[in-house]
Amino acid sequence: MRYADLEAFLVVARTRSFRRAAQERGVTGPALSQSVRNLEEELGLRLLNRTTRSVSPTEAGELLVSLLEPAFEDVQSAIAQVKSLSGQPSGVVRVSVPAPALEHLIMPHAPAFLAAYPRVSLELISDARVIDIVAEGFDAGVRLGLEMANDMIAMPLGKPEVYDVVASPDYLARHGQPLHPEDLASHDCIRIRFPSGVIFSWRFEVAGVEFVMTPEGRLILNDARHVVSAAIAGAGIARLARHYTEPHVQAGRLVRLLEDYAATLPAWHIYYPSRRYVPPALRAFLDFYRGILERA
Template identity: 55%
Template sequence: MKSIDIGDLEVFAAIARSGSFRKAATVRGVSASALSQTMRLLEERLGVRLLNRTTRSIALTQAGERLLGRLVPALDQVQEAVDEINSFRQTPSGTVRINAPAPAVEHILAPLINSFLKEYPEISLEIISDAAKVDIVAEGFDAGVRFGKQLARDMIAVPLGPSLRYVVVGSPDYFAKYGAPQNPADLLTHVCIRQRFPGGTIFTWEFEKARKKETITPEGRLTLNDARHITQAAVDGLGLARVLEDFVRPLLSDHRLVEVLADWSPRIPSWYLYYPSRRHTPVALRVFLDFIRRNSHSNPANADQAIPNQMS
C-alpha cells in the first residue's frame, strides 16, 4: 500500500465529522470539489471505500467507521503536540473560529475585536454570525455563543456581559392609532412583527410577573428573521416588536420607539461563550478566553462552568 499523507487523513476526518463535503470545505478554506478529489485518491491508495456518497448526504462505510474511530484520537494528539510547541512562542499564534448569534456578535464580541487583534497580532479571528443550533465540534468551530439553556452537554461555559432583557416596543404613531397593551393577552388584538428562526420556528413571546408566566404566539402579516430589520419595521410603525433591549436602547432614548409591558419583561441570564471540555485547549483559544474574562462586563463570579447535561 502506498504511503498516506496525514493531510489526506485530516480531510477524511473533517468530512466524516461534519457529514458534508461542503461544510468540511468551508472549515478548511478549500472547494468541495478539491476535497472530493482528495477523498477519491485516498480511497484508491487504501484500496477500500470509506464513504458512501449520494447527491444529498454521505455515510461512513464499515471501513470508514473503523478508520475514523482510530484516527480521531491520533489526530487530536498530533494537534496537541503541535500546539504545545506554540506555547513556547513569545507571541501566541493560531486561529480562533467562533459561532454566535448576531446580537451577541454586535453587542458583545464586536466591541472587543479591535483590542484583541492589537494585543495578539499573530492570532486570527473568524466569527460567524448564525442563530441556528450547531454542533461546534462537527462544524469546526473552537467556541460558540448561546443562551445558557441552549448549551450542549459536556461544554465549559463562560458568562459574557450583564444580564439581558427582551422588551416589547412600538412607534408613537402606532400607539396613537391602536393604543397600548396593558397585559400580554392584549397582544392578541395587536399587529405584531414576527421573527422566524433558522430552524423554521416562530419566536414566541414569553412574559413573567410576580411568578406568573404567559406565552404569546404573535400574529401579524410581517415575518422577518433579523432583529435589526424587525426593529426598523417597528420604527416605521408596522407593528409591535419584541427584541433584546440592546438593539433599541438608543431608539427608546430619542423616543422613536416606546416600550410597553415593562413590568412583564424581567431580566434573563447573559450570553455564554462555550467550548468543549476536552483535556487540551489550543493556545489561541486559551488566549482568547483569558482576554474575554478580563474584558467582558459580567457578574463578579465570572468563573467557567462545566455543563455536564443539557441546561433548561
C-alpha cells in the same frame, strides 16, 4: 499512507461534501478525491459512499473517523503546545455567534483583542442555528443561557438579557396601548423566526408566574435590526433586547410597553469542547473576554 490523505478524508466525512471540503482546505476537488482514493486503495476498503448528490461514510469510514478524530486532536494540541513556547499565542479562533451577541458583545472588543494578540486570527460567523460546533469546525460558540451540549464548558458573557416590548408613538396613537400581556392578542406584533423555523416566543412575568405567548402578526422577520426599523415605521409591536431599543426609546422613536411584566432571559454564554488541552489562541480569546466581563 500520508497524513494529508487521512486529514482530507476526515474533512470530507465531516462536511459530507467534496466541494465544501475542498473549499475549506483550499485545494481542488479532484486533488481531494485523489487523496481519499489513495487512502481507500492503501486500506483496501471503501470509506465513503458517493452519489451525485451526497457523500456519507461507510461502516469502515465511520470506524476510521471515530479512531482518527481523537488522535488528530492530540496532534493539534501537541503542535499548539510547542508553538506556545514562543510566548505569543498564534493560530485561528473560529466562533459561531448569533447576530445580537456578535454585534453587542463580541465585535465591540474584537479590534482590541487583535491588537493584543497580533499572531491570532479571528473568524466570527454570524449564525443562530443549533449546531455541533466540533463537527462544523468551530473552536467555540455563543448561545443564550445553557443551550449547548452537556460535554461543553460554558462561561457567561455579561448579565441576563433584558427584553423590551416597544412600539412607535404613531402605532400607539392608531391602535391604543396594551396594558396587560393578554392585550397583545388584539395587536399586530412583529414576529421573529429562528433558522430552525420556530417563532420567537414572548415571555412575561405575571404575579410571579411566567407567562409565555406566541405573538400574532402579519410581518415576520429573521433579523432584529429589521424588526427595529419596522417598529419605528409603525408596522406593529416588537419585543427586542434592550441594546436594540434603548437608543430609539431615548430619542422618542419607540415607547416601552408592559414594563411591569418584563422578564429577562439568561445571559449569553460562550462555550467550547471539554478537552485535556485548550489551544493557546482559544485560551487567549477566552481570557480576554473574561477580563472584559469582569470590568463591565
